[in-house]
Amino acid sequence: MGEPLDxxxxxxxxxxxxxxxxxxxxxxxxxxxxxxxxxALERESEPAGGESDGPNRPIHFFHHAVRDQHExxxxxxxSSIRRxxxxxxxxPRPMETLEQRRFTVExxxxxxxxxxxxxxxxxxxxxxxxxxxxxxxRKHVVAATKVFTVFxxxxxxxxxxxxxxxxxxxDLDSEPEPDIVVCSNPDVESYGTPExxxxxxxxxxxxxxxxxxxxKAALYADAQIPEYWVVNLVDRVLEVHRRPQNGAYETCMRVxxxxxxxxxxxxxxxxxxxxxxxxxx
Numbered sequence: 572m573g574e575p576l577d578x579x580x581x582x583x584x585x586x587x588x589x590x591x592x593x594x595x596x597x598x599x600x601x602x603x604x605x606x607x608x609x610x611a612l613e614r615e616s617e618p619a620g621g622e623s624d625g626p627n628r629p630i631h632f633f634h635h636a637v638r639d640q641h642e643x644x645x646x647x648x649x650s651s652i653r654r655x656x657x658x659x660x661x662x663p664r665p666m667e668t669l670e671q672r673r674f675t676v677e678x679x680x681x682x683x684x685x686x687x688x689x690x691x692x693x694x695x696x697x698x699x700x701x702x703x704x705x706x707x708x709r710k711h712v713v714a715a716t717k718v719f720t721v722f723x724x725x726x727x728x729x730x731x732x733x734x735x736x737x738x739x740x741x742d743l744d745s746e747p748e749p750d751i752v753v754c755s756n757p758d759v760e761s762y763g764t765p766e767x768x769x770x771x772x773x774x775x776x777x778x779x780x781x782x783x784x785x786x787k788a789a790l791y792a793d794a795q796i797p798e799y800w801v802v803n804l805v806d807r808v809l810e811v812h813r814r815p816q817n818g819a820y821e822t823c824m825r826v827x828x829x830x831x832x833x834x835x836x837x838x839x840x841x842x843x844x845x846x847x848x849x850x851x852x
Contacts, residue, residue, distance in 0.1 A: 673699025676741045695737075697790060699744035705779040710804050713849040714775045715750045718802060721847070722753060725840050731759050731767070738769060740794045747790065750775045753834070770836040772796050777804040784810065793818045798835055802847050809844045 674682070679696045682688050693704040715734065722732045733752045740746065749772045756767035772791055776783040783801050791799045792815035799820065801810035807828055812820035813835060826832050828845040 671700070673744060674701065675699070675744050676739055676746050679746060695748045696744065696746040697786065704748070705777075708777060710849050711750075711775050711777060714802055714804060714847060717849070718751055718773060718775070718847050721842060722751065725842070726753065726837060728757055729837065730754060730770070731757055731762065733762060736762065738772070738794075739763065740790070743790065743793055745790060745794075747787065749773065753836075755836070769796055771798045771800065771834050773800045773802065775802045775804060780805050788812055788820060789818055791815070792820050804848070807848055809847065 674696065676696060679701065682701075683690075688694060688701075693706070694701050695704055696702075719732060719734045726732060731754045733754065735748055735750060736752050737746050737748050738752055751771075751773035752769050753771040753773070754762065754767040755770050758766075761767040774783045774787060780801070780803060788799060788801075792812070795815050797813070797815065799812040801812075803810050809826040809832060811824050811826055811832065812822070814821040826844050828848065830844050831841040832844060833839070833841045
């Protein structure tokens, strides 16, 4: 045999472990690590029986096999390093952006009719994306019932109050299901027709507080919902958003328990904010 082949065989004295790529080693904590040329060269100089033996052995073999073919060591596709929880930020890591398939409100309804979405499944369509809704906890159920009850009594004959009714926003590819929707027409049959308009949307928020205060607020502002309230069950305050403009509400304020608040659409009706919350235990 010629000298190059002898040298190659000597490098392959320890067979590669099965089910492992030759350019990948397994780190101290079982983390798969791709190792660059400089670290591989350092390992070549380590004495036998040191850290270079054992599961990291394939790195030596692979580096010798390719370093003469790729100037500077490893080819570009093996550029990122993760070893012992560290990255080499000097080496580029390619990123891939994937487009997300979004759905219209009509497609969302067809998915329900076809059984793709199970009956009663707690989901809603937000800007073309089907989102899982937060599970209801005791505080949420009690607060939603309280808010519905006080609004129903105060606005009977003047407006219709809906509990967890889908709000179709076709232009925004959205159909959220807010906890409370207060509509202009007192006829309950007008729901979902051009004869009525949502004047106030109310969400009850505990685990979903950040989402309701950001994404949901922007969605309702884009939909030109005149007023949006968040019953903040975490801090026991009412978050009031008014005057939608360019995808955001111009006025946002916090109303504390013990204070009174009137919706802009019905300024003669005042609610005690404390009546929205469960009793403290």
